Structure formats: C-alpha cells, structure tokens
Amino acid sequence: MHDWSPRPPPGRSFAEGTARHTVLNEKESSLSRHNGNGPGSPGKKRKGTKLTGAKILFEVLKDEGVEIIFGYPGGAVIDIYDTMPQYDIRHVLTRHEQAAVHAADAYSRTSGKVGVCLVTSGPGATNTVTGIASAYMDSIPLVVFTGQVPSSLIGNDAFQEVDIVGITRPCTKHNYLVKEASRVAETVREAFYLARSGRPGPVVVDLCKDAMAGEVEFVLPPAACMKGYSPKYEPHKGQVKKAAQLIAKSKRPVIFGGGGVILSGASAELRTLAEKITAPVTTTLMGLGGFPGTHDLWLVMLGMHGTFRANMAITECDLLIGIGARFDDRVTGRIDSFAPHAKIIHIDIDPTSIQKNVPVNVPIVGDCKITLQQLNAMLDHEDLANVSEKRRPWLDQIRAWKETAPLAYTQCKNIKPQFVVEKIYELTRGEAIITTEVGQNQMWAAQYYHFDRPNSFVTSGGLGCMGFGLPAAIGAQTACPGRTVVDIAGDGSIQMNIQELATAVENKLPVKVAILNNGYLGMVRQWQQLFKDRRYVATDMSHAPDFVKLAEAYGAVGMRATTPEEVEPVIRKALELDAPVIMDFVVEREECVYPMVPAGAAIKDMLLV
Amino acid sequence: MNQEERHTISILVDNEPGVLSRVAGLFSGRGFNIASLNVAETLESELSRITLVSYGVAQIQEQINKQLRKLVNVVKVTDFSDSDCVEREMALVKVQSDAEHRAEVLRIADIFRCKVVDVSPNDYTIEVTGNRGKIEALIDLLRPVGSLEIARTGVIAMARSKKGTKK
Numbered sequence: 052m053h054d055w056s057p058r059p060p061p062g063r064s065f066a067e068g069t070a071r072h073t074v075l076n077e078k079e080s081s082l083s084r085h086n087g088n089g090p091g092s093p094g095k096k097r098k099g100t101k102l103t104g105a106k107i108l109f110e111v112l113k114d115e116g117v118e119i120i121f122g123y124p125g126g127a128v129i130d131i132y133d134t135m136p137q138y139d140i141r142h143v144l145t146r147h148e149q150a151a152v153h154a155a156d157a158y159s160r161t162s163g164k165v166g167v168c169l170v171t172s173g174p175g176a177t178n179t180v181t182g183i184a185s186a187y188m189d190s191i192p193l194v195v196f197t198g199q200v201p202s203s204l205i206g207n208d209a210f211q212e213v214d215i216v217g218i219t220r221p222c223t224k225h226n227y228l229v230k231e232a233s234r235v236a237e238t239v240r241e242a243f244y245l246a247r248s249g250r251p252g253p254v255v256v257d258l259c260k261d262a263m264a265g266e267v268e269f270v271l272p273p274a275a276c277m278k279g280y281s282p283k284y285e286p287h288k289g290q291v292k293k294a295a296q297l298i299a300k301s302k303r304p305v306i307f308g309g310g311g312v313i314l315s316g317a318s319a320e321l322r323t324l325a326e327k328i329t330a331p332v333t334t335t336l337m338g339l340g341g342f343p344g345t346h347d348l349w350l351v352m353l354g355m356h357g358t359f360r361a362n363m364a365i366t367e368c369d370l371l372i373g374i375g376a377r378f379d380d381r382v383t384g385r386i387d388s389f390a391p392h393a394k395i396i397h398i399d400i401d402p403t404s405i406q407k408n409v410p411v412n413v414p415i416v417g418d419c420k421i422t423l424q425q426l427n428a429m430l431d432h433e434d435l436a437n438v439s440e441k442r443r444p445w446l447d448q449i450r451a452w453k454e455t456a457p458l459a460y461t462q463c464k465n466i467k468p469q470f471v472v473e474k475i476y477e478l479t480r481g482e483a484i485i486t487t488e489v490g491q492n493q494m495w496a497a498q499y500y501h502f503d504r505p506n507s508f509v510t511s512g513g514l515g516c517m518g519f520g521l522p523a524a525i526g527a528q529t530a531c532p533g534r535t536v537v538d539i540a541g542d543g544s545i546q547m548n549i550q551e552l553a554t555a556v557e558n559k560l561p562v563k564v565a566i567l568n569n570g571y572l573g574m575v576r577q578w579q580q581l582f583k584d585r586r587y588v589a590t591d592m593s594h595a596p597d598f599v600k601l602a603e604a605y606g607a608v609g610m611r612a613t614t615p616e617e618v619e620p621v622i623r624k625a626l627e628l629d630a631p632v633i634m635d636f637v638v639e640r641e642e643c644v645y646p647m648v649p650a651g652a653a654i655k656d657m658l659l660v
Numbered sequence: 661m662n663q664e665e666r667h668t669i670s671i672l673v674d675n676e677p678g679v680l681s682r683v684a685g686l687f688s689g690r691g692f693n694i695a696s697l698n699v700a701e702t703l704e705s706e707l708s709r710i711t712l713v714s715y716g717v718a719q720i721q722e723q724i725n726k727q728l729r730k731l732v733n734v735v736k737v738t739d740f741s742d743s744d745c746v747e748r749e750m751a752l753v754k755v756q757s758d759a760e761h762r763a764e765v766l767r768i769a770d771i772f773r774c775k776v777v778d779v780s781p782n783d784y785t786i787e788v789t790g791n792r793g794k795i796e797a798l799i800d801l802l803r804p805v806g807s808l809e810i811a812r813t814g815v816i817a818m819a820r821s822k823k824g825t826k827k
C-alpha cells in the first residue's frame with residue numbers, strides 16, 4: 052500500500068507534504084502575531100467582538116506561537132475540535148492520550164517551545180497522567196488541555212467526569228479549572244507563562260464544555276504577571292564570587308551537570324567553564340548532550356550506570372560543581388559516600404533542589420546560563436595561571452581510571468546490544484536525535500551513543516516511563532523534520548505504546564525504531580540475575596509479536612537482524628528509507644548493563660562485569 | 661541534630677478554591693502530619709491566611725518552607741520558629757456541671773478568664789482563648805470533672821511588633 056521511497060536529502064522538510072488546517076477566517080486568527088513561542092504580546096481589545104471560549108483559546112494559542120497540538124478528541128472537547136480548522140494550527144492525532152503528552156514533551160525538548168496537547172475529559176484526561184508526571188519529573192514545559200463536563204454538572208458524577216485538577220495537583224507545576232468563557236484568555240496566558248518560566252514544568256488547564264461554547268467579549272490579555280510567582284534568574288553575586296574562589300583553590304574539581312544545563316541553554320557556558328578551569332565533566336542522564344560527548348574532559352554519565360572514571364572522580368574530588376541537577380538517588384547512591392571529600396557548589400533555579408539530598412557549601416539560586424556567564428567572568432579575576440599544569444595529576448588519575456575500566460563489551464556470535472547502539476552512532480555520524488524507552492536500552496543508548504549537542508537525547512529520566520520512546524520520536528520528528536530520529540527501544544517497552552506506529556505512518560514521520568530484542572524485561576531481569584539468584588519471575592517476554600510483520604501491518608517497514616553481520620546493512624537501509632521503520636535486533640538474551648552500582652550502595656562500589 | 665521541632669508557619673495565599681488542598685498536599689505527599697490548621701480571609705478579600713503547625717527536623721522543615729514558597733498561589737511564607745510571635749487558639753469545652761461540680765467548673769472558668777456561652781441542667785459550654793499551653797492546662801483541669809466534648813480552632817499567629825525602636 053505504501054511506496055516508501057529513499058529518504059530525501061537532508062534539509063528538506065518531511066512535513067511539507069502533510070496536510071495542515073487551512074485558515075478559514077484570516078481576520079479572526081490574526082488578532083495578533085508574533086514569532087516563536089515566547090511571552091505574550093501586550094493586551095489588545097476589540098470592542099464589541101464576542102467570541103466563543105473555544106475561539107478565544109485558539110486566539111491565545113496563536114499569540115503564544117503554538118503551531119502544533121498533539122491530541123485525541125472526545126465529547127467534552129468537541130467544540131474545540133470544531134473550531135480548530137479555522138486556525139493555522141496542525142493537529143497530530145495519536146492513538147493514546149499518554150502518547151500525546153510524550154510527543155508534546157519531546158516536541159518541546161527538541162524545538163525549545165512549549166509542548167501542547169489536548170484531550171477530552173474522564174479517561175482522556177486520566178490517560179495523560181503518566182505523561183504529565185514524566186514531564187514534571189524532567190521539568191519539561193507543557194500545557195495540557197483537558198476537557199471537562201459542563202460546569203453545572205461538576206461534582207455530580209456526570210458521565211466522563213473526573214477531578215483531573217485534583218488528580219494532577221501533585222504532578223504539575225500548576226493547574227486550573229476554567230468554568231467560564233471569560234476566564235479562558237487570562238488562564239491560558241498564565242499557563243504558558245508558568246510552563247516556560249523559572250523551573251519549567253507541565254501545566255494542566257481543565258476546560259468546562261460550557262466555557263468553550265459560551266460567548267464573551269474577547270480581550271487579548273497582556274503578558275502574565277502573578278503576585279506570588281517571581282522566578283529568580285540572577286544569582287547572588289557574593290555567592291558566585293565564593294564559588295569562583297573555591298574553584299581557583301581546588302586541586303581536584305569535577306563538574307556535574309544535569310537537565311538544567313540543557314533547559315537553560317547553558318551548554319556553551321558549561322564548556323567554557325570546564326576548559327577555563329581544566330575540570331572534567333560528567334552529567335546525569337538528563338544532562339547528556341549538555342557537554343560534548345567527544346571532548347577530552349568528558350567523563351561520560353555518573354551514577355548507577357555511570358562510568359568507572361566518573362564515579363571514582365566524584366568519590367575522590369575535592370570540589371564538586373553541581374549545575375542544574377537535583378542529586379537524584381540514581382546519581383548519588385549512598386548519600387554519605389557521595390563526594391565525601393568535596394566541597395559542593397550547587398547552581399539551580401529551583402531553591403527546593405538545593406540542600407534537598409546533599410549538604411551544600413555554596414548554594415546559588417539562579418538560571419544556569421546566567422550564573423555560568425557570571426561565574427566565568429568572575430573567574431577572570433582569580434589566579435588561574437598554569438591551571439592545566441596544576442591539575443595534570445588529577446587528569447592523569449582520571450585517565451588511569453578510564454584505562455582500568457573503560458566502557459566495553461565482549462563480542463560473541465550473537466548480536467550485542469551495545470554493538471547495535473555503536474553502529475547507530477557510527478552510521479548517523481552522531482547527528483541523530485535519540486529517544487529511548489526505559490531500561491537496559493536506555494542505559495546502553497546513554498553509554499554508547501556520544502552526544503555532542505544538547506536536545507539530541509530525549510528520555511524519560513525522572514519517572515523512567517516505559518512507552519516513552521516511540522511517541523517521543525514522533526514529537527521530535529515533528530519538531531525537526533530534517534533530522535534523523537531513532538528510538539532505541541526494548542521489546543518490553545515498545546509494546547507499551549506500539550500503536551503509535553499508526554501515528555507515525557499517518558503523519559509520514561520517518562522515525563526509526565531499533566528494538567534491542569532480548570525477550571526479557573531486561574533491566575528487571577538483570578536485577579533478578581544479580582540480586583535474586585536468577586529467579587526470573589514475570590520478566591520473560593519471549594511471547595511477543597513478530598515485530599517485522601507488525602510494522603508491515605501498520606504500513607511501516609519492518610526489518611530484522613539476527614547476526615552481528617546483519618546489523619549494519621539493516622541500519623543503513625533503515626536510514627536511507629523515507630519511512631517509519633522498525634528494526635528488530637535479536638540480541639544476546641542475558642546481557643547486562645555495566646558498570647552497575649547496586650541500589651543503596653556507594654557509587655564507588657561498582658559491579659564492573 | 662535530628663530533633664523534631666515545632667513550627668508555626670503563616671502562609672498568605674490567593675483566596676481561591678483548591679489552594680488549601682495544594683498546601684495540605686505538600687505535607688501529605690511527604691507523609692508528614694499537620695498538627696493544626698487554620699484558614700480565613702484577610703483584610704484583602706482576594707487573599708487568605710493559612711496558619712499551620714507541624715513538627716519535623718530542621719532539614720525537612722526547610723524543604724517544606726521552600727516548597728510552600730514555590731506554590732504559585734502562595735504569596736508569602738513566614739516561619740515563626742526563629743522569631744517572637746503571638747499565638748492564640750480558641751476552644752469550646754462542654755463540661756459536666758451537675759450540682760456537685762457546678763461551683764468547681766465556674767471557679768476554674770473564672771481563673772482561666774473563660775466565658776460560659778451555653779448552659780443546660782447538666783452541662784456548661786465554656787469558651788476559652790489563649791496560647792496552646794493555656795488551653796491544654798484548662799482541659800487537664802476539667803478532665804477529672806468530666807469534659808464531654810471539645811472543639812478547638814487550631815493556632816493563629818502573628819509576629820510581635822518590635823518595641824523600643826521608634827524614636
């Protein structure tokens with residue numbers, strides 16, 4: 052049915068051919084315009100113009116620069132969908148609401164804009180909770196619109212009524228229930244402002260059906276301003292100076308970056324800092340790409356599946372500079388053994404992240420980019436002469452650790468999953484956007500694909516949400532039509548949202564899914580192997596669909612490799628095709644992710660093989 | 661070091677539905693108990709003041725205060741632990757007052773400057789205002805007499821004004 056042709060040359064937008072809603076009413080949709088997805092423009096009033104709540108919603112969305120919505124319709128949002136064709140906003144219909152949120156999440160990470168999704172009430176709304184929680188843990192700016200029963204029915208156990216504001220309260224940055232059309236404009240404006248400012252996060256706006264149908268005079272609200280909310284971007288100068296002095300004195304510094312580096316766009320500043328003070332850099336899973344993965348000072352990821360050198364460097368350092376990271380337990384291991392000899396500088400926009408898990412010597416509340424700019428400037432006044440000479444013994448020690456236990460695996464007659472990731476890296480020249488599912492596939496992707504630029508690794512870090520990768524690939528491909536997007540998946544995870552292949556095919560999104568198929572829930576099996584005497588309870592997934600046929604059934608392309616020799620040709624062909632492709636790599640069944648720090652152990656106590 | 665301390669926290673919030681739930685959710689989400697809670701409108705009708713008492717070690721309390729400040733509907737958070745404040749609580753105590761106990765109940769009520777707000781042949785309802793210690797002391801004294809029922813408001817608090825600084 053589908054004639055999948057070779058991929059177009061880079062640069063051509065794949066989405067060019069996809070249908071977009073035509074603008075039926077140019078006048079109404081052009082009340083105001085501004086490029087990008089930035090703060091709203093000043094308020095404008097068109098006296099006497101009455102619009103429905105649904106139209107007002109789109110007017111503000113357009114003003115916020117929204118170009119795409121991931122969603123799924125239903126009775127409670129039918130008025131909104133009915134209005135949508137009047138506006139130049141593309142809608143991507145996913146096959147599950149959870150996928151709509153993940154797609155919006157990845158769209159946000161790869162486009163730098165606020166991701167938007169729209170679902171109906173009741174089950175539509177509750178299906179978004181996993182995606183919202185994932186975005187919340189990873190601080191991703193999203194606005195999720197949910198439909199709600201008419202305001203008169205709220206609290207009456209009406210059909211498809213659910214208290215989504217109550218349900219999502221603990222996993223959103225903020226949420227709203229809109230019961231009147233007159234509240235739509237201001238609320239939507241606030242929602243976007245909250246989602247993108249300060250520490251970003253998801254905001255839910257629950258829209259009553261009658262608020263969408265009701266008509267009121269429309270006033271485009273000015274930029275949001277909220278009494279109790281004023282994020283602090285500028286760091287305290289005295290604290291930055293203290294940090295600079297500590298850095299100049301330190302003999303064995305390590306920089307430890309997190310997702311905040313990427314969210315604030317501080318990669319260049321981080322690199323400048325590392326080079327200026329000749330300090331090795333490690334990042335969390337969320338921070339991958341925040342520092343070039345091919346740089347001499349790069350230690351690779353730290354923590355539970357971090358490298359030997361990263362974890363040893365943390366353990367032996369005398370100064371740890373934490374930037375936009377929240378010292379999660381997967382990173383620190385046993386707290387009292389985490390950086391035991393180090394003074395800690397912690398830069399974060401969120402004061403609650405500081406001192407939460409580890410005691411900090413120099414807390415700095417501020418935006419990572421602005422703070423690093425000031426720190427770099429402040430360091431010019433410190434004595435950094437011959438700093439690289441002074442730190443040579445430290446770097447030599449790190450090199451020795453690298454040689455003692457490099458990231459490695461032993462080839463055998465079966466395909467090693469690490470080999471697949473390495474080949475994907477090689478054949479995409481490190482330029483792809485990699486999304487992942489969760490588990491072993493995620494860790495191998497983090498270890499063996501080297502990310503040189505930010506926003507190229509899209510993963511559910513904080514929540515560890517299976518079923519993330521494929522919808523995320525769809526979101527990323529929508530945002531970046533010219534780039535190669537590969538979802539590195541496990542056979543377990545991919546089955547959680549595999550129905551989204553239909554979304555990829557329908558929207559002509561040429562995402563590539565590389566399934567590292569070991570017939571197990573691999574990471575749990577690994578834990579059972581190492582800590583439960585190989586009692587593999589409920590982790591055997593060998594009863595699985597034929598992924599090649601499944602891909603074909605959805606109208607995508609399916610390919611399989613069962614020997615190491617078949618790996619490269621399969622990846623090469625998949626990358627050439629301008630189509631969604633599933634690559635089923637039948638890999639070594641009981642391969643483990645190493646190094647591994649057992650849960651609750653010190654990060655220096657790694658299992659290396 | 662890890663000693664639990666009592667914290668009286670005053671939180672100025674937007675007067676909107678669901679705000680109390682957001683505040684209380686911060687505690688329940690972390691498995692902490694709220695010892696007392698009081699909410700009412702302030703002089704500005706769009707703002708409410710929540711006065712909340714909780715117990716916890718210093719590090720957890722610091723987190724709670726920071727998390728409270730992070731809530732979008734929270735305008736101001738004041739932890740009175742390190743400052744001098746006036747705390748008041750009110751209680752209504754229904755106490756047995758048959759012929760044998762009547763004089764004793766009235767005597768105690770008088771000592772504590774309570775008001776009798778309801779009378780029946782068998783019981784008095786008395787109103788008492790004061791800090792937590794005073795209320796506890798009154799209840800302790802009335803318990804042997806036979807307190808039937810009690811309703812307490814929980815603590816409200818306000819910082820003491822600085823004295824002697826004005827010239």
